Amino acid sequence: MKSGICGLLPAVGLGVLLAAAPLVAHHAIQAKFDDKKPMTLKGLVTKVDWLNPHVHVFMNVQDGNTVNNWAIELESPVDLQKSGWNRDSLKPGDAITVQGIAAKDGSRQAWGNSVSMTSGGKKILNLTAAVSRPRPSGAAQPTPRWPDGKARLGPPPGQTGYWASPSATWLVQSGANVQADANGLLKNIADVDKVAPFQRWARDLYELRQRNFLKDDPMFLYCMPPGGPRQFQLPYGMQFVEDHSRQRIFVFIGSGNHNYRIIYTDGRAQQGQIRGDADNPLYYGRAVGKWEGDTFVVDTKGFNEKFWFSNGGLPHTEQLHLIERISRPDLNTLKYEVTIDDPGAYTKTWSAGWNLQWVAGEELPPYFCQDNRP
Amino acid sequence: MHLKGAGFLCLLFVLMLAASSFAQEGHPLVGVWYGDWGSTPAQRNQITVVMSYDGKNVTGLVNPGPESFPLKLVTLDSTKWTVHIEADGKDAKGAPAHFVGDGKLENIGSYHRTLTGSWNYGATKGDFKIKRD
Missing domain, CATH: 2.40.50.140 (Nucleic acid-binding proteins)
Structure with missing residues (x-):
């Protein structure tokens, strides 16, 4: 040989x-x-x-x-x-x-x-x-609903499924014409200023991370949780588990170390927790949610600064405040919109949004970030 | 039994230290920095600097404790990753001294990034190197 x-x-x-x-x-x-x-x-x-x-x-x-x-x-x-x-x-x-x-x-x-x-x-x-996941064909099926009429964010009764194939896998302010790969790596580094309304230090840190090909990404290096919108950008999807009896919704991610985020729906006030509290893991902040018609509106504060909140390496500070608007216009579509307010890193509030696709009849993929070899 | 308890507390402390050493991915100056400064390679002094960022300004404290003094001015030029620091402290004889330092951030993507540079007060000059914990 x-x-x-x-x-x-x-x-x-x-x-x-x-x-x-x-x-x-x-x-x-x-x-x-x-x-x-x-x-x-x-x-x-x-x-x-x-x-x-x-x-x-x-x-x-x-x-x-x-x-x-x-x-x-x-x-x-x-x-x-x-x-x-x-x-x-x-x-x-x-x-x-x-x-x-x-x-x-x-x-x-x-x-x-x-x-x-x-x-x-x-x-x-x-x-x-490698074969990409086919889009569901045929007429859109109606949004599954709870007996009280609210949209189900998880599977219809007796079924399984999760959300995946996000139409965008990185964060850029709405209306900006910028191209990047699935990891958020810009096709043209000169587009940095179009991505978000950066403060100067945040802009330069973002550019540095881009020029380093995102090599310092703590989610990759240390399996740090993907807090913020990054939960909805991941290749292995995510899942809502709606606990009506305890008035909270768990958001599971189909990757990382399979930790979860809690969104309280019991009407408690949004207090934020800059220094955290016992039931606040801080990577996901402290989230409260309520329904406005068919849209689930989530208000989250109290993030730490130990993670990247989006693919691509956008910086944030502890002042990060997210308003997420989540709706399910039909069985197979999850619409996700987020408004980012972080006066520590950005000069003004900005927004982005994308859709996810329902994966029927499957559980989250058994992918875990562990035993990493950076 | 007490030894076991002490061992557990020691382990807990180590774990807390390990956890606290994780990234600070926000403003690159924020955090606790340890290192030394001096006027010659042989004459070194330990230093701890704690810096925070309120969205507009970086503030900080040198050597937290009874001998602490605040940073009067901290500016970051992120186009070059250079840092200018001014503080009113005391010199080795206890006399008031206005310290001015200029340094450069390196290894910014690392949890343990460093700030290295020079300082002076009056005609006295030296260097410093601090590392973010």
């Missing part, structure tokens, strides 16, 4: 490969890997770590007279399973060919876009072939 580092892929081929890569990565791949360093590795599998947030395959690669062990980082187990991979797809000793991109720091790590059996070329993982 001929093994070794096989050099660079043709630039055109790489462009196609990366352009088609799935947009559900746990973090901006560019933060750790260099898309200008395509590589093909051939070698023998030594170990498969089937772990969240990312699967790693370790392989011995012969380079001249030396054998080096490489770590190949792949998508999460959830995404790999969608691509037809399972924990038994590879075993130690298998001869494989990996196409991907190299780590920026020069270490023996690569992001894998495809994995093939070297003998016969059978492709056992091809992330470019």
Whole structure:
């Protein structure tokens, strides 16, 4: 068997490969890997770590007279399973060919876009072939409702489901014409000033995070909770659990460490809690909600500053105050609008909004941010 | 039994320290900073600086406790990530002194970012380095 580092892929081929890569990565791949360093590795599998947030395959690669062990980082187990991979797809000793991109720091790590059996070329993982979730077809079905007429934010009685496939996965003020990838990484860094009405320090910090390819994202590095609108931007969706008897709504996220946010609906006052209180985890602030017609209006204050409240690295301060307006115009559509008031980081109040899609008959994906290898 | 209790409290304290060392992702100057200052590499003094931000101004306190004194002026130039600090404290002999410091923030994305620079009061000069806990 001929093994070794096989050099660079043709630039055109790489462009196609990366352009088609799935947009559900746990973090901006560019933060750790260099898309200008395509590589093909051939070698023998030594170990498969089937772990969240990312699967790693370790392989011995012969380079001249030396054998080096490489770590190949792949998508999460959830995404790999969608691509037809399972924990038994590879075993130690298998001869494989990996196409991907190299780590920026020069270490023996690569992001894998495809994995093939070297003998016969059978492709056992091809992330470019990942299938996106189809949109529901046919006439819109009516909004499911509780006996009191209020819209159900969770599944109809006796069913399961959750919300996913947000139409926007990062935050930009309404009306701004700005393009970014699914992680909120701007296509054009010159658009920074269009994203939000920043205070100067917040603008420069946002630009710094963008220029660093979001590598310091605490949700990626330390599995910090995605408070604020980021709850509604995540690739693995979210779920409302409405506890009518206790007059509160739990919001579960389909990723991170599966912690939850509580929205009180018992009419208690919004006090905010700059320093927090016993039942306020602060990453999600202290939220009170009420129905205004068919719209659930949530008022949240009391956030800490230990997390990023949106994909893309927008800064916030403890003065962050959110008004979220959530409605379900039909069975399959969740409309989410948020107004951001943070005089510590922004010069004025601003808004954004997007839709999420109902995933019927499924529970939240079993994706957990743990055992991370930043 | 007491030892076990003490051990538990120690563990709790360590865990609290670990938790408190998590990120401050808002204004980059906010937090508790530890480090040293001095006029020569051999002559160093420990320093603790606590800074907060009210949405307009950064305020702070040097060496919280009986010998503390407030920061009189703190400005951040985020285009260069440089910081200018002024404070009225006391020199080594206890005489009033107006300290002026200029430093540069580094490793801003890290929980443990640093502020390194120089200071002076009158003709006395030196350097400082503080790290956010």
